[in-house]
Amino acid sequence: MSFSLTGFVQSARSAAAETRPVAAVRTLMSQTFADPQAIAKAVGSSISEDEILYEDDEVSIYWVRFAPHELVPPHNHRMHAFLGVYEGTEVNLLYRQAESGQLELAKRRVLNPGDTMSIGGDGIHAVHTEDAMPSLGFHIYLGRLSTVSRDLFDAETGRSMPFTDENYQLLLRPLV
Numbered sequence: 001m002s003f004s005l006t007g008f009v010q011s012a013r014s015a016a017a018e019t020r021p022v023a024a025v026r027t028l029m030s031q032t033f034a035d036p037q038a039i040a041k042a043v044g045s046s047i048s049e050d051e052i053l054y055e056d057d058e059v060s061i062y063w064v065r066f067a068p069h070e071l072v073p074p075h076n077h078r079m080h081a082f083l084g085v086y087e088g089t090e091v092n093l094l095y096r097q098a099e100s101g102q103l104e105l106a107k108r109r110v111l112n113p114g115d116t117m118s119i120g121g122d123g124i125h126a127v128h129t130e131d132a133m134p135s136l137g138f139h140i141y142l143g144r145l146s147t148v149s150r151d152l153f154d155a156e157t158g159r160s161m162p163f164t165d166e167n168y169q170l171l172l173r174p175l176v
């Protein structure tokens, strides 16, 4: 199977426009990531930070890189999110909010090259890589992620705050 960024963006836009977009995007992600080596061969690992490949009110398509030794703070997306990894290993920590407001770890999902997962609109996750290598992948969101009002959380206290660059840096932790 061959892979191209433009083809992936087109397919993602089509899937997001289907009558059942969640199922359609999930299928697209598992088909696309079934051959992670084809993706790596086509696009390599030249990405140094997240890149928005396409975004409108219906769908956002991101090329993503998680740096090693960093714990990306818990956050939500306020829309369905679909994650796929083609290089490196990414650990997703999925949280639920207790009535006290505290975050409780609900699930730990390890994504190796070829693996995909989806997160519902209210889902909260934190992310780190498994080892000293970055993880590379694509994310699809069913909405315009860059401007939606969403939240970051302090993992220790559960306190939420608006998702801004400043708060993100404040909550970013070295992975120990």
Ligand SMILES: [Fe+2]
Residues within 6 Å of the ligand: 075, 076, 077, 081, 125
């Ligand atoms: Fe996320």
